[in-house]
Amino acid sequence: MMKKIRNGIKASTRISARIIIETIHRLVINIFDTLFGFLNWPEKKLRVRVFILQDPKANAVVSPADLDPAIEYAKRSFKKNFNTRLLPYKPTQQIVEVLQKKAPYEALYTKGNIGALAEEFKIAGNFFASNLSGSFYPITAFVVLDIDHASGCSLGPLTDYVTLDPDGARNASTLAHEIAHACGLWHIRSKSNLLWRTFSRGDEVKWWQKNIFRSSRHVTYW
Numbered sequence: 001m002m003k004k005i006r007n008g009i010k011a012s013t014r015i016s017a018r019i020i021i022e023t024i025h026r027l028v029i030n031i032f033d034t035l036f037g038f039l040n041w042p043e044k045k046l047r048v049r050v051f052i053l054q055d056p057k058a059n060a061v062v063s064p065a066d067l068d069p070a071i072e073y074a075k076r077s078f079k080k081n082f083n084t085r086l087l088p089y090k091p092t093q094q095i096v097e098v099l100q101k102k103a104p105y106e107a108l109y110t111k112g113n114i115g116a117l118a119e120e121f122k123i124a125g126n127f128f129a130s131n132l133s134g135s136f137y138p139i140t141a142f143v144v145l146d147i148d149h150a151s152g153c154s155l156g157p158l159t160d161y162v163t164l165d166p167d168g169a170r171n172a173s174t175l176a177h178e179i180a181h182a183c184g185l186w187h188i189r190s191k192s193n194l195l196w197r198t199f200s201r202g203d204e205v206k207w208w209q210k211n212i213f214r215s216s217r218h219v220t221y222w
C-alpha cells in the first residue's frame with residue numbers, strides 16, 4: 001500500500017517537473033524554434049539511448065543489431081527534416097545496449113495509449129524512470145517483450161522515455177516516430193508523414209511540425 005502511494009507521488013512529481021521544464025523550453029530557451037523552427041537553423045542535437053530489456057530467462061528481447069535500421073532511419077530522417085543530429089547520450093557510448101538488470105513483469109508487458117499513462121504511476125513507470133540515461137534531455141527507448149495493441153508507445157513530453165516491442169524495434173521508422181511523439185508531435189492523417197500511425201508511414205514532415213520538434217526540451221543547441 002505504502003509502495004503504491006510512493007510510486008504515485010514520485011510519478012506526479014516527475015510529470016509536474018517535466019511540464020514546467022518543457023514550458024520553459026518552448027517559451028524561453030527555444031522560443032526561436034517555437035516561432036521559426038521551419039527555418040531548420042542552426043543545427044541542433046538530440047541524445048538517445050536504447051535499452052533492450054531481458055526476458056525472465058535473461059535473454060535480450062532483441063539483439064542490438066536488430067535496431068540498426070531504426071537508428072539509421074532516425075539519424076537520416078531527423079537530419080533531413082529537422083536539421084537535428086541524433087547522438088548517443090554520451091560521446092563515448094553506443095546508442096544501443098542490453099540493460100543488465102532484471103525487469104519487472106509490468107515493464108516487460110506494458111500497456112499502450114491511456115493504459116501507459118496509468119502504468120506511469122505504478123511499477124513499470126517507476127522502473128523506466130529509475131533507468132533513464134538522464135533527466136529531461138536525453139530520450140531513453142526501452143525495448144520490451146510486448147505492448148498492448150501497439151508496437152511502440154510514448155507519453156509525449158510527460159516522460160523522458162519511449163517503448164518499443166520487438167516488431168517496433170525491427171521496423172525502420174517506429175523508433176523515429178516514437179521519439180517524434182516524445183518531442184511533442186501527435187498523429188496526423190497523412191500516410192506520407194512520419195506521424196502516420198502505422199508501419200506504412202512515410203518520412204515527410206510539415207513546416208509546423210519542425211517548429212514543435214525543434215522547440216522540444218530534448219532538442220538542444222549543446
Ligand SMILES: [Zn+2]
Nearest residue numbers: 177181187197
Ligand atoms: Zn504513434
